[in-house]
Amino acid sequence: IAGITQAPTSQILAAGRRMTLRCTQDMRHNAMYWYRQDLGLGLRLIHYSNTAGTTGKGEVPDGYSVSRANTDDFPLTLASAVPSQTSVYFCASSDEAGGYNEQFFGPGTRLTVL
């Protein structure tokens, strides 16, 4: 693994189903983030983690949960998917949570909820 990876690449999901999007980084970054990207709205922060063991809510957290059991992994769970959660999801990481730290993005997961 080099950098940050996400799985699956894409997924079609029935409404009401539970889904976990996986994110793993091998850069030993302390901070990790989940964004969703929708046409015309740009990237919006869902949840973040400044360091292993801590998480926080971003701009659009409703319907999503995260955990950060270790430094490398930051899964995003949709407990009961709804069509409005159809989007492209990007995981990102940065060395620290400070404002000057460049964020590195994973390749994204394209999720369709029907």
Add this chain to the structure above:
Amino acid sequence: GQNIDQPTEMTATEGAIVQINCTYQTSGFNGLFWYQQHAGEAPTFLSYNVLDGLEEKGRFSSFLSRSKGYSYLLLKELQMKDSASYLCAVTNNDYKLSFGAGTTVTVRA
């Protein structure tokens, strides 16, 4: 919260210069980033400005005026591979990034 505005689309000719403007309103300010995103790919870092002035990196330059809440990204000697979306993002006192909707730049031969 943040209010970040940038043009939706711009078109330019190969070899030319394009300037992408970004204006922002924020309750606190700790820096402004520009990211490049090719269609279907992840955003990648281009530049970071926290002090007023111009930062130059090869063909790309980024300018910031904190008092005016204004930044621009200047792309010189445009190449076809520069066709992409350019995302302006502001970080405030809680160190979280807020992104504009992005500017899609199309480079024509």
